[in-house]
Amino acid sequence: MKANKEIAAYTLDALKKAGADHAQCIVSSGKVDEFNVDGGEFSLLRTLFNSSITMKALKDGKKGVISANKLDKESIDNAVKQCISAAESSVSDEAESIAPKIKNDNFVSGALSPDRDKFFDRLQEYVADVKNDYPKIILEQLVSKYVHSEIIFMNTNRAEFTYTYGNYDLSSMFSAHEGEKSSSFNGYYAKFDSLDKKLIDIGMQRTLFAESEQQIDTKPCAGKFVGKVIITPACLADILLISFGNFISDSTIIDGTSPWKSMLGKQVASDKLSVYTKPLDEQVVCGERFTGEGFMSENMEIIKDGVLKSFMLSNYGSRKTGFPRALNSSRNLFVQPGDTSLNDLVKSVDRGILLNRFSGGHPSTNGDFSGVAKNSFFIENGQITNALSETMISGNLVDMFKNITGISCETISDGVTVLPYILVDGITISGR
Amino acid sequence: MLEDRISIFKASFQEHTELRAQVNTRRQVTLLNGNLVNNLRSDESGVSARVYKGGVYGFASGAEYTDERIKAVLAAAEENAKFMDMRIKKNKPRLPLVGTGKKELLHDVKDVEQKVYINYAKELDAYISERYPNLASRTIAVRADSMEKLLVVSDGFDSHSLMPRSFVYIFLSAEANDGTTVELFKPIGGFGYFNEIFTNPDALYEDIDKLYTKLMKKAEGVYCEAGYKDVVMHPNLAGILAHEAVGHTVEADLVLGGSVAAHNLGKQVASELVTMVDFAHTALGETVHLPVYVDDEGTPAEDAVLIKDGILTGYMNNRETAQHFEMKPQGNARAYLFSDEPLIRMRNTAILPGKDKLEDMIASIEDGYYLTETNNGQADTTGEFMFGISMGYEIKNGKLGRAIRDTTISGVAFEMLKTVDMLSDDMVWSCSGMCGKKQPMPVGMGGPAVKCKVNIGGR
Numbered sequence: 001m002k003a004n005k006e007i008a009a010y011t012l013d014a015l016k017k018a019g020a021d022h023a024q025c026i027v028s029s030g031k032v033d034e035f036n037v038d039g040g041e042f043s044l045l046r047t048l049f050n051s052s053i054t055m056k057a058l059k060d061g062k063k064g065v066i067s068a069n070k071l072d073k074e075s076i077d078n079a080v081k082q083c084i085s086a087a088e089s090s091v092s093d094e095a096e097s098i099a100p101k102i103k104n105d106n107f108v109s110g111a112l113s114p115d116r117d118k119f120f121d122r123l124q125e126y127v128a129d130v131k132n133d134y135p136k137i138i139l140e141q142l143v144s145k146y147v148h149s150e151i152i153f154m155n156t157n158r159a160e161f162t163y164t165y166g167n168y169d170l171s172s173m174f175s176a177h178e179g180e181k182s183s184s185f186n187g188y189y190a191k192f193d194s195l196d197k198k199l200i201d202i203g204m205q206r207t208l209f210a211e212s213e214q215q216i217d218t219k220p221c222a223g224k225f226v227g228k229v230i231i232t233p234a235c236l237a238d239i240l241l242i243s244f245g246n247f248i249s250d251s252t253i254i255d256g257t258s259p260w261k262s263m264l265g266k267q268v269a270s271d272k273l274s275v276y277t278k279p280l281d282e283q284v285v286c287g288e289r290f291t292g293e294g295f296m297s298e299n300m301e302i303i304k305d306g307v308l309k310s311f312m313l314s315n316y317g318s319r320k321t322g323f324p325r326a327l328n329s330s331r332n333l334f335v336q337p338g339d340t341s342l343n344d345l346v347k348s349v350d351r352g353i354l355l356n357r358f359s360g361g362h363p364s365t366n367g368d369f370s371g372v373a374k375n376s377f378f379i380e381n382g383q384i385t386n387a388l389s390e391t392m393i394s395g396n397l398v399d400m401f402k403n404i405t406g407i408s409c410e411t412i413s414d415g416v417t418v419l420p421y422i423l424v425d426g427i428t429i430s431g432r
Numbered sequence: 433m434l435e436d437r438i439s440i441f442k443a444s445f446q447e448h449t450e451l452r453a454q455v456n457t458r459r460q461v462t463l464l465n466g467n468l469v470n471n472l473r474s475d476e477s478g479v480s481a482r483v484y485k486g487g488v489y490g491f492a493s494g495a496e497y498t499d500e501r502i503k504a505v506l507a508a509a510e511e512n513a514k515f516m517d518m519r520i521k522k523n524k525p526r527l528p529l530v531g532t533g534k535k536e537l538l539h540d541v542k543d544v545e546q547k548v549y550i551n552y553a554k555e556l557d558a559y560i561s562e563r564y565p566n567l568a569s570r571t572i573a574v575r576a577d578s579m580e581k582l583l584v585v586s587d588g589f590d591s592h593s594l595m596p597r598s599f600v601y602i603f604l605s606a607e608a609n610d611g612t613t614v615e616l617f618k619p620i621g622g623f624g625y626f627n628e629i630f631t632n633p634d635a636l637y638e639d640i641d642k643l644y645t646k647l648m649k650k651a652e653g654v655y656c657e658a659g660y661k662d663v664v665m666h667p668n669l670a671g672i673l674a675h676e677a678v679g680h681t682v683e684a685d686l687v688l689g690g691s692v693a694a695h696n697l698g699k700q701v702a703s704e705l706v707t708m709v710d711f712a713h714t715a716l717g718e719t720v721h722l723p724v725y726v727d728d729e730g731t732p733a734e735d736a737v738l739i740k741d742g743i744l745t746g747y748m749n750n751r752e753t754a755q756h757f758e759m760k761p762q763g764n765a766r767a768y769l770f771s772d773e774p775l776i777r778m779r780n781t782a783i784l785p786g787k788d789k790l791e792d793m794i795a796s797i798e799d800g801y802y803l804t805e806t807n808n809g810q811a812d813t814t815g816e817f818m819f820g821i822s823m824g825y826e827i828k829n830g831k832l833g834r835a836i837r838d839t840t841i842s843g844v845a846f847e848m849l850k851t852v853d854m855l856s857d858d859m860v861w862s863c864s865g866m867c868g869k870k871q872p873m874p875v876g877m878g879g880p881a882v883k884c885k886v887n888i889g890g891r
Contacts, residue, residue, distance in 0.1 A: 038689070046491040046492070050495075065471055067476075068475045069477065069495045182691075182692070255569035256568070360818060367612075374816075390842065392842060430887075
């Protein structure tokens, strides 16, 4: 960390000497060991010696940003020149700024001493567990790594944070096969900082493997109807992130095209729904401790009992629009669980689907969406029946938030998010 | 330009080894309603080594490009290969030979000052804001990237290659007839450095005017009627059809993972009208948008014919899968960053044109859609695919009708391709796409207008 600190201090000094009024710098270094499995067999061990620097200079209210991965003096001197040149060519904007110094801090999190042999043993066990417990599953690809990183943030207001962390993760892609028949592929991502338990027991992997084995035989949904959809935790994170990207992030709040632009403090969703981002929660592995703009991260309410409590704005977006900035920039989504079991949610559906994955075009700014229901099941008269193929769903995300009619009491944690199953009504479901 | 500091290490290679030095540059400028919200220059460079031993690979990379660091990276890759070989014991034979040779750099390495991108974007923004003040929002995004690679391999072709791309994306949005917002975007650009492609902003004004006209039609547009429909896909969509619907399923690593193509080699998977090729560097007598001459395993690149007259004829391979399937490796192993290992990737994937005229294709449909623009696509290893449709029109009684709102189409590739009954005699290429598969990768794609049946989402 000392080397990173010296590099960051040198860079800020060089930017100031080159003419920057204000500047910030993030320097990181680290190592990654990554194991790969392809087609069910180990294929690769990859070691990365990582380094990076991102510097931002403000000159006369104009911004330049340089990102590079070489930390020697000559490379940094060259990057500083380019950064100032980029700023000088830029457009002046009063909303540009750097963070004030409020309280500096040093953070440490996760598993700082990796055990490569034990990690590999756990991965071999994982591959064997999948083969034994779910014999129809092929692990099309598994990428699992240990990451160790040391990061420092510094700016010319003397704000300074450091973060040293180490974590493991796994990203899998799998499908089930029987003869020439196969399921759709599905995938899962999880972060963890301990090798104490079997990797197959992390998150909802067992559920997804078992469901994939049931998805070898599928039927298209018959006809077209408006029905209910149970969105699984694996799918919910994607839908929330897409929605918040469209409705409460910098771009659509700054340009005023968001349908929620005037909804702060107002009801945007069913009163059953409360959503947070919580990078500091103990269930989150190595969560964000400070933002890329140099503010210490805090947990944040986004929607509370259906009322929109905060936009997810950067400090720039905040200064541009006058609305408060987000208290963190993480994707550590938490949805408050409900009081109904998943079983009871299923029982309440007369005609609808259990949606495990959504493959669709990027929804319009107005919230219109359509796409294919992947790895999903048909629900009829309160019972999960057959797995689906060639079934499309469409609707509007603004309406969907209002039409949440149930939230499960069960939640799933994958080291990044903690999410329940949610039930929404009013989705158009169509097959061939 | 990358200095060659790696060839001297070739004599020290013990096993099959690839040693690669690489520089990736990215330049980004984004003007959102006149605000410069993104002004970034990014350079990532370094050296990596990959070593094959007994059926497993060891890989290592580092940013420093010095003799000492190159030695350390090679040693770490060899150690990783030994670790995997010792723990896995696949005992596979050596990789197939692909001949030897050397391919030199064909294009000069350049850099473009940030102010060139910014000034160009500002002029386009000024034109739009003055001419179309009623827009809800406008964004000009300039994106330029390049990959320069220097590769030496223990057995195969050494090469020095460069792939620069430059694009201007224009995003416009407007208030629609129901009070909501509709948007439309257009990418313009291709292979080359920014100032080789874009000299005068005036040259884009006509594209902007056409985009605005289409957006106004879309603002008055209607929702599609969901269902299984006859459609004509504009050539803009044929490339993504080739890439998403078929291309991914015939990547040999996904075939080994159990894709639908595993059981269909030599079988009829499409109408006899359909021939599909992943071109290496030259198509129909011309250099393609993103030419690949030698891949990152040192294999000389040649075309991979995937579907010939409707029959599935081949896969795209790396050297290891080519050995497994007893096929010839054709140069599809490509890595994105210096720190990435080569994966099986498409290059310039296209459906070949047919003999029909677009007007006749539209006239042949009683009730369906003409789909002209797409904004993304995804595929499944089962062949089930979807694309987002951002512009299109109704077809009623053989004539174009009202514009449509955003929708999504889907189908199962080897069933949908059998419904293809007309292909236009022209072809459109694009290379603005970035394919995602563990790593991103610039890819080219192309094809003619296609008449077929698909599922369409709607209300």
